[in-house]
Amino acid sequence: MTVRLARMVFGNPNHQLLPVIILHGILGNKMNWRSIAVRLSNETGRQVYTLDARNHGDSPHTDDMSLELMCSDLVSFLNECDIPQCILIGHSMGGRTAMFTALQFNKLIESLVVVDVSPASAPSIGKGEIHQYIKAMRQMDLMNVVNKREADKMLSPLVPDNLLRQFLLSNLIKVNRDRYQWKVNLPIIEDSLNTGFPNTDKQYNGRTLFIGGELSHYISEIHLSKVSHLFPSSSLKYVRGAGHWVHFEKPQQFLHLVINFLAACK
Template sequence: MSALCRLVHRGLLGGRSPCRLFPARQAVCGMAPAVRTASSSSAVNLTYDVFDGKGESTPLVFLHGLFGSKSNFHSIAKSLVQRTGRKSKSLNCPLSSQVLTVDARNHGNSPHNPVLTYEAMSNDLKHLLSQLHIEKCVLIGHSMGGKTAMTTALSQASLVERLVVVDISPAQSPTRTNFRFYIQAMQEMKISTDIPRSTARRMAEDQLRSLVKEHSVRQFLLTNLVEQNGHYSWRVNLEAIAAHLEEIMSFPSFNTAYEGPTLFLGGASSAYISSDDYPEIQRLFPCADIQYIPDASHWIHADKPLDFISSISSFLQS
């Protein structure tokens, strides 16, 4: 692979039909911790789902973005379990891989913690991989998860066979983001107790509408609305996110490089990977390709799932 970045604008990729040797089984869920909080200095026990294709390929590990959860990649994971992997030495078709989707700290069902830095999230991931006896994996991270994946590759390259960074770069994220407004709207939400979930969702969306204009974003944020004993709240740790938002928008400083195969996959309608970022991408990831999927926003995997899957499948088989 050339050390120079190839800039490719691609649509739906073609290719041979994959051999479906091992149908995907129901996801196996990692046990949620008994306590939702953890000390600020130690790694937390992340929750995860495993889609097991029984293949011998390197596991794929998906890391979601800010306000997301492991369920964001469930449909993608199911497709990739059957679709791709490394080629068998005895069979001329790709074998299925084990795929993990992981909840970051302060997200999904993982524990809450006052610290929300990329160093901490990377340490959580390393802890999980050690627990699962995974010595090497393919990391695929979107947005905040992409920065966690980059941090892991740059700090412990031996863990990462290949790296896919989805619509984010190792640079300051666009300053004109609306995340601060999202947090404010979520913090100000008030929901009546002991009402049906459908009613609670409508009430929550009505309150979010003044600060969160996009319907799709409101629906995404509402995936975090949970009910416990008749009371509705957000499962994400809004206090930690608000306190560390500037750090989340930034990226740690590294003087090392990750020299493994790397794909930066951007949405053509998104501003999160710009030409201004290319020198820093090449400095830290000298074997990186940069590709864009047409008509895709920041949430590429939701906008163009087939293109997303095809791009990753092609990269894994290159």
């Protein structure tokens, strides 16, 4: 069963240009993409949506988050908003959803940007890191968290990287007056980490840009044959000095690639 996805919208409708839909990665949320969405809307004149996947952000929690269900959630969103066609950007988990949707519903997606993931990326890639982050989040004694600063101190020994720590803490919200909780459904997300990309004979012939982090292992040369088979009109660009969270680590370089790509889209 589909769920209604929480969303943010940036810019006004532009009937001359297709809207851009952004899908975040695992443990992310629509707010992580706010600054990117604002820049994209301002610099391209397009309306930009950022969505929360199920079990993330302000979207409903469910007992399942299969790729098929997340695709159905997206299609339901497009129907609800009367968007017959869009440009889709997806990072990591969101990239898998974006690829799968483009392959299943070609006509809905005019162009596609996939960020640091490929249809050949094994579920094991990055799985250990994500497990580590989820474990760190679940180990925190939220009953003793009085503010975000204290939460940051508590998480710091478990996640030393400040940028990554702030990313994870964006999921922490205050409920009632003195209690904090995670917005993400950590147990179900952890259970979903073994999900790979399904085998398919379908192709997506629309313009596709894969953006990889130079320091990441999510898109490697051994993936390129499958990428070119499923997405024959695709190109691949690497962002120097970036890891898996390309848009977070190198926003200017990321924006440059995406804005140039959008310049040739409808």
